[in-house]
Amino acid sequence: MTGVQRRTFLWGAVAAGAGALLPATALPGAALAEASPGGAITSRSVGAFDVVALRDSTDTFPATRTEMFPDATDADWRRARRADPGAFGPGLAWKLDFRCYAVRRPGGRIALVDAGVGPAGSPGSTWAAPGVLPDLLAAAHLDVADVDLVVLTHVHEDHMGWSVSTDGVPTFPNARYVVQRTEVARLAENSPMRDYLIVPLQRTGQLHEISGEVRLAGARGSRLTAIPTPGHTVGHQSVLVDGHGRRMMITGDVLVHAVQLVNPDVRYALEADQAVAAETRRTLLADARRRRTTLATAHLTSPFTDPYRP
Numbered sequence: 001m002t003g004v005q006r007r008t009f010l011w012g013a014v015a016a017g018a019g020a021l022l023p024a025t026a027l028p029g030a031a032l033a034e035a036s037p038g039g040a041i042t043s044r045s046v047g048a049f050d051v052v053a054l055r056d057s058t059d060t061f062p063a064t065r066t067e068m069f070p071d072a073t074d075a076d077w078r079r080a081r082r083a084d085p086g087a088f089g090p091g092l093a094w095k096l097d098f099r100c101y102a103v104r105r106p107g108g109r110i111a112l113v114d115a116g117v118g119p120a121g122s123p124g125s126t127w128a129a130p131g132v133l134p135d136l137l138a139a140a141h142l143d144v145a146d147v148d149l150v151v152l153t154h155v156h157e158d159h160m161g162w163s164v165s166t167d168g169v170p171t172f173p174n175a176r177y178v179v180q181r182t183e184v185a186r187l188a189e190n191s192p193m194r195d196y197l198i199v200p201l202q203r204t205g206q207l208h209e210i211s212g213e214v215r216l217a218g219a220r221g222s223r224l225t226a227i228p229t230p231g232h233t234v235g236h237q238s239v240l241v242d243g244h245g246r247r248m249m250i251t252g253d254v255l256v257h258a259v260q261l262v263n264p265d266v267r268y269a270l271e272a273d274q275a276v277a278a279e280t281r282r283t284l285l286a287d288a289r290r291r292r293t294t295l296a297t298a299h300l301t302s303p304f305t306d307p308y309r310p
Contacts, residue, residue, distance in 0.1 A: 040054070040055045040136060041053070041055070041136055041139060041140050042304070046222065046242065046243060046247070046248045046294075047220070047221060047241075047244040048106050048219055048244070049104065049105055049219075049222050049224075049241055050103070050104040051101055051102075051104075051241055051296060052101065052103075052140055052142070053100075053101055053296065053303035053304065054099065054100045054101065054102060054133060054137070055097050055098070055136070056100055056117055056118075056131030056132060056133045056136070056161075057097070057098040057117045057128055057130065057131040057132070057158075058095070058096070058129065058301075059096065059128045059129040060093050060095050060096075061095075061096055062127055063094075064094065065077075065088075065093070065094040065257065065259070066092050068257075068268060068269045068270070069259050069267070069268060069269070070267070071265070071266050071267050072259045072263070076259050076262060077259060079259075079262040080258040080259040080262050083261055083262055084257075084258035086301030086302070087301050094257065095301065096256070096257070096299040096300075097299055097301050098116055098124075098128060098131065099116075099298050100113065100114045100115060100162075101113040101296055102137070102140070105217060105219050105222075106219045108146055109149075110142055110146045110148070111148070111149040111217060111239075112147050112150045112151070112172065112175070113150075113151045113153065113239050114151070114152060114160070115150060115163040115171070116133045116158070116159070116161050117129065117131040117161045118130065118160070119131065119165075122157070122166060122196075123192055123196055124158040124161045126157075128157075128158055133162045134162070144171060144173075146174075147172040147175045148175050149175055149176060149217060149224075150163060150175045151216065151224075151237070151239050152179045153237055153238060154232060154235065154253065155197060155198075155233070159253070160193070160197050163197055163201070164201070168196075168200040169200070170201060170204055170206055175206065176206055176207075176208045178208045178209075178210055178226065179208075179210075179235070179237075180209070180211065180226075180235035180236070181210060181211045182211070182235035183233060183234065184198060184207075186233075186234045186235065213225060213227055221243050222241070223240075223243060224239060224241055225240045226239060227249070229280050230273070230276055231254075231273050231274070231276035231277025231278070231279070231280045231281075232256075232271050233272050236253065236254070238250055238284070246294075247291055247292065247294070248294040248296055249284065249294070249296065251284070251296065251297050252298055255281055255295075255300075256299045257299065257300070261285070264281035264285055265282070285307055288307050289307050290308075292308045293308070294306050
């Protein structure tokens with residue numbers, strides 16, 4: 001399915017709502033909630049960094065899981081249900097979270113990986129419940145002024161919504177926004193993402209295009225590295241967090257449902273190149289098992305997954 005077809009499908013669909021999240025003020029206290037895996041705010045430490053999962057939104061996808069993953073077998077679905085029971089709604093409904101990750105580094109600086117659905121009026125909010133990321137950042141004591149790096153895994157509506165306001169003002173005034181050069185180059189001239197995201201960031205000088213694997217930040221023996229993981233889009237990237245013998249990969253949309261975790265060959269209808277996407281998943285999962293890497297996912301209903309555990 002082409003990018004134009006994808007947008008036409010999603011923007012024309014009626015999202016059967018699973019309901020928006022409670023605002024962060026409903027969380028107990030104002031501090032970071034070390035919640036259950038399904039909580040709105042959850043964290044893990046990797047080396048000198050704290051990785052904070054922030055669930056911007058949760059909703060039911062506008063198409064059924066069998067429409068989106070036509071290759072999955074009954075056995076695949078049984079295994080996926082065991083791996084992520086929260087993703088299964090009534091009938092064939094696909095329930096999913098829309099998650100961002102804040103990486104808190106020594107000295108108080110913050111890297112944000114992806115920027116969620118965004119507010120009402122953002123492109124993603126036409127088919128998914130508007131998000132609450134600013135409330136979650138405040139609840140976790142993460143100041144937008146301390147965000148000096150925003151890494152967009154790819155330029156889809158549900159991953160960049162809070163990058164800028166609906167008036168085109170960057171949400172994170174002190175951040176450079178990092179995206180793969182091929183991702184920007186392949187955007188159509190009439191793409192809503194170009195006008196909504198790329199042009200405002202170019203105007204302020206905050207858009208930073210990179211090519212390939214690039215180290216983004218480091219401190220006290222820990223690193224953040226952008227890793228190309230193409231297939232879902234041509235310029236899709238993931239972010240490796242590693243240090244002190246621990247590794248975590250923030251995967252973006254390398255896998256979007258647990259059915260692809262249990263069988264990486266299962267194709268997703270909205271992948272730009274399904275063969276490349278499957279190869280990327282196989283490689284990433286094999287490496288994660290071999291090197292004991294935690295996966296931090298955008299859409300599974302548990303933010304952190306350890307594929308190396310039985």
